Amino acid sequence: MSGPSKYVPQSGFEKWIDKRLPLVRFAYDTMIDFPTPKNLNYWWTFGAILAIFLGIQIVTGIILVMHYIPATDRAFMSIAHIMRDVNYGWLIRYMHMSGASFFFLAVYMHIFRGLYYGSYKEPREVLWGLGVIIYLLMVMTAFMGYVLPWGQMSFWGATVITNLTSAIPFVGESIHNWLLGGFAVDQPTLNRFLSLHYLLPFVILGVVVLHIWALHVPGNNNPTGVEVKDVEKETLPFHPYYTIKDAFAILVFLMVYFAFVFFAPEALNHPDNYIPANNQVTPAHIVPEWYLLPFYAILRAVDFDIIPGIFTAKLGGVIAMLGAILVWLALPVLDSSKIKSMRYRPLARIFWFIWIANFIFLGICGAMPAQAPWTWLSKIGLIYYFSYFLLILPLVSKFEKPKTPPASIADSIANAPKGEEPNPNIVGVVQN
Amino acid sequence: MRKIITSVVIAFAALSAGTAFANTGAVKLMDAGGSYNGPFGRFDRAQLQRGFQIYKEVCSSCHSMNQLHYRNLGDKYGPYYDPKYPNPNDNPVIKAIAKGYTVKDVDASGAPVDRAGIPADRFVAPFASDYDAKQANGGVAPPDLSVITKARHGGANYVYSLLLGYDHTPPHDLVIPDGKSYNPYIAGGIIGMPKQIVDDLVTYADTPENKGIKATADQEAKDIAAFLTWAGDPHQTERKSAGIATLLFLFIMTIFTWMSYQAVWRNVKH
Amino acid sequence: MSDNTTTKDEGLVSRRDALHLATGAVALGGAAMAAWPLIHQMNPSADTLALSSIEFDLTAVPEGSQAKILWRGQPMFIRHRTAAEIAQAKKDDTAKDLKDPETDVKRITQSNGKVGKEEYLIMLAACTHLGCIPVGVNESGYLGEYGGWFCPCHGSQYDTAGRIRKGPAPKNLVIPPYLYTSDTIVKIG
Numbered sequence: 001m002s003g004p005s006k007y008v009p010q011s012g013f014e015k016w017i018d019k020r021l022p023l024v025r026f027a028y029d030t031m032i033d034f035p036t037p038k039n040l041n042y043w044w045t046f047g048a049i050l051a052i053f054l055g056i057q058i059v060t061g062i063i064l065v066m067h068y069i070p071a072t073d074r075a076f077m078s079i080a081h082i083m084r085d086v087n088y089g090w091l092i093r094y095m096h097m098s099g100a101s102f103f104f105l106a107v108y109m110h111i112f113r114g115l116y117y118g119s120y121k122e123p124r125e126v127l128w129g130l131g132v133i134i135y136l137l138m139v140m141t142a143f144m145g146y147v148l149p150w151g152q153m154s155f156w157g158a159t160v161i162t163n164l165t166s167a168i169p170f171v172g173e174s175i176h177n178w179l180l181g182g183f184a185v186d187q188p189t190l191n192r193f194l195s196l197h198y199l200l201p202f203v204i205l206g207v208v209v210l211h212i213w214a215l216h217v218p219g220n221n222n223p224t225g226v227e228v229k230d231v232e233k234e235t236l237p238f239h240p241y242y243t244i245k246d247a248f249a250i251l252v253f254l255m256v257y258f259a260f261v262f263f264a265p266e267a268l269n270h271p272d273n274y275i276p277a278n279n280q281v282t283p284a285h286i287v288p289e290w291y292l293l294p295f296y297a298i299l300r301a302v303d304f305d306i307i308p309g310i311f312t313a314k315l316g317g318v319i320a321m322l323g324a325i326l327v328w329l330a331l332p333v334l335d336s337s338k339i340k341s342m343r344y345r346p347l348a349r350i351f352w353f354i355w356i357a358n359f360i361f362l363g364i365c366g367a368m369p370a371q372a373p374w375t376w377l378s379k380i381g382l383i384y385y386f387s388y389f390l391l392i393l394p395l396v397s398k399f400e401k402p403k404t405p406p407a408s409i410a411d412s413i414a415n416a417p418k419g420e421e422p423n424p425n426i427v428g429v430v431q432n
Numbered sequence: 433m434r435k436i437i438t439s440v441v442i443a444f445a446a447l448s449a450g451t452a453f454a455n456t457g458a459v460k461l462m463d464a465g466g467s468y469n470g471p472f473g474r475f476d477r478a479q480l481q482r483g484f485q486i487y488k489e490v491c492s493s494c495h496s497m498n499q500l501h502y503r504n505l506g507d508k509y510g511p512y513y514d515p516k517y518p519n520p521n522d523n524p525v526i527k528a529i530a531k532g533y534t535v536k537d538v539d540a541s542g543a544p545v546d547r548a549g550i551p552a553d554r555f556v557a558p559f560a561s562d563y564d565a566k567q568a569n570g571g572v573a574p575p576d577l578s579v580i581t582k583a584r585h586g587g588a589n590y591v592y593s594l595l596l597g598y599d600h601t602p603p604h605d606l607v608i609p610d611g612k613s614y615n616p617y618i619a620g621g622i623i624g625m626p627k628q629i630v631d632d633l634v635t636y637a638d639t640p641e642n643k644g645i646k647a648t649a650d651q652e653a654k655d656i657a658a659f660l661t662w663a664g665d666p667h668q669t670e671r672k673s674a675g676i677a678t679l680l681f682l683f684i685m686t687i688f689t690w691m692s693y694q695a696v697w698r699n700v701k702h
Numbered sequence: 703m704s705d706n707t708t709t710k711d712e713g714l715v716s717r718r719d720a721l722h723l724a725t726g727a728v729a730l731g732g733a734a735m736a737a738w739p740l741i742h743q744m745n746p747s748a749d750t751l752a753l754s755s756i757e758f759d760l761t762a763v764p765e766g767s768q769a770k771i772l773w774r775g776q777p778m779f780i781r782h783r784t785a786a787e788i789a790q791a792k793k794d795d796t797a798k799d800l801k802d803p804e805t806d807v808k809r810i811t812q813s814n815g816k817v818g819k820e821e822y823l824i825m826l827a828a829c830t831h832l833g834c835i836p837v838g839v840n841e842s843g844y845l846g847e848y849g850g851w852f853c854p855c856h857g858s859q860y861d862t863a864g865r866i867r868k869g870p871a872p873k874n875l876v877i878p879p880y881l882y883t884s885d886t887i888v889k890i891g
Contacts, residue, residue, distance in 0.1 A: 038701075063740065067743075081747070083667075087745055258679060259679060262671055272583070501749070503748075519751070685732055688725040
């Protein structure tokens with residue numbers, strides 16, 4: 001949708017710079033003039049919310065590093081120093097801690113929306129793929145960040161997750177030691193995790209730029225899944241229409257976020273992480289942060305050797321867990337339907353709802369001890385998780401009788417029945 | 433159709449959540465009834481002072497609090513805060529408390545010396561090392577109490593329940609080793625710490641704030657729970673006030689933005 | 703705005719502009735408030751401030767010697783002057799080579815404006831030229847022509863009241879704020 005630029009330099013300076021480095025033109029085309037479908041609902045505001053949270057995490061993170069000490073004997077105390085003595089240190093750390101949770105909450109909403117409205121389909125495959133890469137980078141960043149306070153959960157989480165690398169046949173042990181910089185999680189591990197935890201957000205920022213670039217070539221998908229046919233009639237300039245709508249959604253989201261930061265800052269944290277790391281005592285029950293629980297359940301669901309000695313349970317679990325994210329990359333190929341939006345796919349939509357419920361269910365399984373019935377419930381969850389991508393989406397379009405999508409966005413707006421007219425007011429409050 | 437799916441999903445979620453709760457099997461904690469609970473809850477300074485007194489006279493013979501400094505006691509919203517001394521180092525009460533401790537230090541030439549404590553010192557630990565702490569306590573070092581209310585599920589209620597939880601009969605199949613006690617509130621049910629909190633364990637200062645407050649076991653446990661909650665989260669009051677201001681601001685900002693949004697989109701059919 | 707806007711619509715437009723301006727103003731105010739914690743966190747933290755004032759027992763410094771102690775992370779001198787040194791300093795109150803004229807009494811004044819004890823000179827140990835530590839009594843090295851301090855870096859010479867007499871330094875050695883809390887205890891900072 002990036003047609004010819006409509007930017008007209010006004011002042012002398014704008015004309016001068018436009019011939020040399022057209023930054024203003026770039027900003028104008030991407031943030032002001034960018035034609036955006038009129039019919040986007042509140043699910044489309046999570047992109048802007050995510051941008052805000054990337055900013056919050058980077059700013060608070062840079063500040064925390066000014067006070068944090070990455071040494072095994074001082075890291076825990078330096079967190080106490082931040083919480084007690086640094087001016088507003090408690091605020092900055094709590095913003096960073098809860099920020100991670102709300103960042104993930106928003107990214108899940110963003111991903112679920114993409115799954116529902118078929119945003120991964122032609123011509124947005126690259127846009128979608130870049131998104132999956134961003135999510136993977138977020139997981140890595142969050143995992144390494146959780147190690148830094150050097151509490152019990154930090155230490156044992158790091159031990160358990162880095163141990164997964166040793167499942168790789170033949171070279172696993174070498175990779176494990178390479179990753180840790182030793183034979184167990186210790187000073188070298190902490191140091192490099194801080195370095196990478198600091199680096200990766202900037203890599204994310206870079207991929208986000210590509211993600212937005214890839215968005216601006218085909219333009220936004222929309223709830224009908226029908227591409228824009230008439231830019232004049234069906235789109236609005238991004239500013240002020242969507243800047244103000246996104247701002248409203250961001251504020252509502254921030255209210256919930258700050259309610260947690262100020263009134264329940266520890267609600268999403270595990271108490272064990274306020275016990276200093278001790279390499280001689282394992283906590284009774286190791287759990288990752290809530291946003292990684294579904295994948296943790298998938299990891300634990302593979303508790304049987306596929307080929308004993310070669311394809312072990314450990315390797316199987318690692319493959320299943322990574323596969324659960326990487327399978328998203330293949331979605332544009334796997335989903336055989338020509339219709340994008342689930343609005344017009346009655347059968348696929350049911351499976352989508354079940355998939356969301358299953359994802360939450362896997363999260364619950366991940367939080368539970370690795371005992372019956374949770375072990376076999378996790379297996380059911382795993383089977384449905386992968387079936388959705390590998391069986392249901394490729395095949396369901398062969399059976400379902402889709403409704404006919406509107407001929408155009410303009411048509412859908414003109415023909416919207418009174419009652420079902422998209423009412424952003426109400427929907428927004430509920431969804432955010 | 434959508435209704436059916438939704439109800440199935442909700443039922444499923446409720447079911448799993450229900451099972452989840454049933455599965456934890458933890459003993460229900462007693463409520464320490466803290467004045468500091470909730471968005472508007474605040475610490476009671478007299479209670480913090482009583483709690484500190486118990487820590488000082490009883491708990492501190494085994495438990496360190498190595499994240500705290502004597503000056504913290506005089507911080508704003510702390511037990512001995514005095515508006516006359518915004519810098520707690522000048523607060524005579526704090527100076528007197530600190531002076532009561534002997535701190536190991538080195539002098540200007542680098543030689544080890546023992547000196548009287550000053551407000552900037554950390555709480556002096558009861559044992560010189562973790563090893564000594566273990567040796568003196570049957571092989572298990574008593575946990576540091578700086579953030580104990582954050583490091584245990586239930587926080588203040590956990591501390592309160594644990595301290596009063598010594599009078600339960602252990603289950604038949606649980607063998608309590610010599611020198612250990614049964615306490616249902618600790619994971620596993622076996623605790624190294626003997627019963628500590630009894631009536632009149634300490635004598636509370638005769639101040640107007642303490643009028644009518646008797647040193648019963650229940651009161652003592654509540655006071656120590658309050659003190660430890662403050663110690664683990666000393667900026668709680670500040671945080672809550674800032675939170676109320678922030679949320680009020682965001683609410684007003686959201687209303688303004690909402691009105692702007694309506695004005696911008698007024699003539700757009702979408 | 704289209705060309706055929708009526709007067710009524712114009713009223714509406716300006717009301718709308720006022721609304722957007724108000725929204726922007728509230729946002730700006732919020733941003734300013736949010737900026738404060740982000741800036742203030744770099745200021746000295748509570749543990750640093752806790753050591754911003756220290757108490758020192760002057761009986762530890764015998765007459766004719768000086769103690770070097772750390773205050774706010776920087777060294778300072780506490781010199782116990784002899785009667786001869788005090789007399790010399792008072793005599794030099796009117797000397798012509800004082801670059802930064804101050805009387806000896808001014809050099810021993812407490813932070814509340816009252817004169818302290820003339821035998822104790824309390825000063826930061828940083829040469830006012832470029833921050834080196836000058837050499838003083840009971841340290842090996844040249845003390846300069848004035849019997850006070852000599853800075854080995856660029857040769858500034860201070861007298862027994864810590865006043866600059868010769869060399870590149872522009873000012874006298876800095877007197878920190880201090881108060882005698884008792885006869886022998888001084889609180890610095």
